[in-house]
Amino acid sequence: MSDVAKHAPHEIRQRSLLETLEIDTRLLGMIGAFVVICLGFQGWTGFRLQPEFTANPFAWLSDGAFLSARNIFNLTIQTVSVAIMATGMVFVIVTRHIDLSVGALLALCSAVMGLMQVWLVPTVMGLGFGHPMVAPMAMVAGLATGTLVGAFNGWLIGYQRIPAFIVTLGGLLIWRNVGWYMTSGQTLGPLDKNFLLFGGSEGTLGATASWIVAAIAAALAIWAQFQGRKAKLAHDFRVKPIWAEVMMSAIYAGAIFGFVAILNSYEVPAGRLRRIFAARGETMPEGYSEVFGLPISVLILILLAIAMTMIARRTRFGRYIFATGGNPDAAELSGINTRLLTVKVFALMGFLCALSAIVAQARLQNHTNDIGTLDELRVIAAAVIGGTALSGGIGTIYGAILGALIMQSLQSGMAMVGVDSPFQNIVVGLVLVIAVWIDIQYRKRTGALK
Known part of the structure; x- marks a missing residue:
């Protein structure tokens, strides 16, 4: 033995x-x-x-x-946009960089997608409004724009050795105003009805599909839990007692089903249902009701969180990111192309800005010039509150999402009780500073910071 x-x-x-x-x-x-x-x-x-x-x-x-079910539903769809970008900001900060241009880049991508929906695809390309290809083509254009701009930022930082703070500060001043000139400062709408499905209340799964998603998610969580145990046993690592594994599985499943149960308890207003039936030329039956269920935008965030976590933990790209953040010189000496890695990280950040623009624009149901304003601060705050170290090398995807949820909960709660907007910003700023201080103390106690 x-x-x-x-x-x-x-x-x-x-x-x-x-x-x-x-x-x-x-x-x-x-x-x-x-x-x-x-x-x-x-x-x-x-x-x-x-x-x-x-x-x-x-x-x-x-x-x-x-x-209440209504507020929790609204809170989740309001969190998605910042949370999506916060997952990418984790990789940026882990590699000891910063991106101050994410809000401006979101606005640029939103302007591109707005123009595609209200002018380029229906009129210039002649497909007409309501064509099924309007939304996909707009999304592809927005995602391509975000990825290219992000890669350009990464090239300036990685190959031209311009500090990320300067490059992205310039982007903060440039990209939103480029979008303004593209749209002549106008609000663009109405947007394609299929595009609006990605915003939240206009696109939900309903009760049955939400329960199915919950069951699949719970099964995958339990499967991953015991697959991890199996892998540890195969390498003679110490594992938790079986009762602990069962308890954690029950916690995961309970959290998933509880969250979906709350969303499934939020009913669609009767007036909205009557309008839906009237648009189809029908009369709503007496006593008829429907629930919203899981929003498509939240489902996108869940799938993204899983994908980004797998990238961070299971891929060479993810290992290179954390190795570079831990010690850039050692990473470069070990053969990691840190310059190309920087381009890839910022290209991914740009892609996520565009994905966030899809969700934010669809939720607002139009493109406005102030979309994404101050999002760069919210995204950085969410990542830092979630445990991403500004010194690099440390960060988690789930922490950043939880940080975004905490930030949105603070703002939504203060708005509900009538707190003025300036004081809301004061509170958020204090929370950010306190979170960093707590993180420093925690790392000192654990020996991670000397």
Whole structure:
């Protein structure tokens, strides 16, 4: 019997529950902060509805509006755009760069897609409004624009050795105004109806399809959990007790089904249903109801999160990113083409800006000149709050998405209780600074930062 096998039982008995479950304490702290934010705004909104004293201490929580199905639905679709870009910003910051141009690039891609939908494809190309190819061609044009601009940024940074701060600061000033000149400063709309499906409320899966997606997601999460255990056993690594594996699987499945259950409890307003039936020349049956279910934009974010996590953990590209961020000189000496890697990282960031533009434009249902304003700050804040180290080499995709959710929860909650916009920005700025301070203290305690 090996030494590991001899001492493993004793070590497991001495470990705490969190250590046995192998839960990231920093992630747990972020989840705890998110729960506190939700409960705080839930109680606050409940107090505004019922400010008088009540003998029931939980009355304010039960009467609050923040955790209603409607607000959770809106919160998720509002988070998607920033969260998509935050996943790419993780790779940028991990490689010790920064991208200040993501909001401006989103606006440029939105302008391109808006022009494609209201002028180029229907009129210049002669396909007409409502043609099924309008939305796909607009999306391809937007994604290509974002990727090319991102690659150009990466070439300037990687091969011309211009600091990323300067290149992307220039992009912050350039790309939005290029979009402004392309559209002559006009708001573009109405957009193609198929394009609007990617915005949120106009494109959802409904109850049945949402449950099917939840079942598939839960099954994949449990499968991945036990595949990881199998791989560890194959290499004689220590694994969690089987009860811990089952508990984590139950937590994953419970979170997935709980989230979908909340979305499936949000019913489509009766007035909107009547308009839908009237457009088809029908009369809505008495007592008929439908639910929104999982938005297509949220499904896109989930699939993107899985893909980006796989890239970070399972591919050579991902390993090169973290190796370069950990020690750029050592990475270059080991044979990694760090210049080309920089181009690839910024091209990916540009692609994600365009994907975010699709979601944001479809949610707003038009192109406006101020779309994506200050998104660069929100995206960087989401990545940093999610645990991405500005010194490079450390970051997670799920952390950035959770950071974006925390940011949006703060802003949405403050808007619901009537906090002025300037004070909202003050709070978000304070949260960002405190999050960085906490991250520094955490890394000092764990020995990751001297």
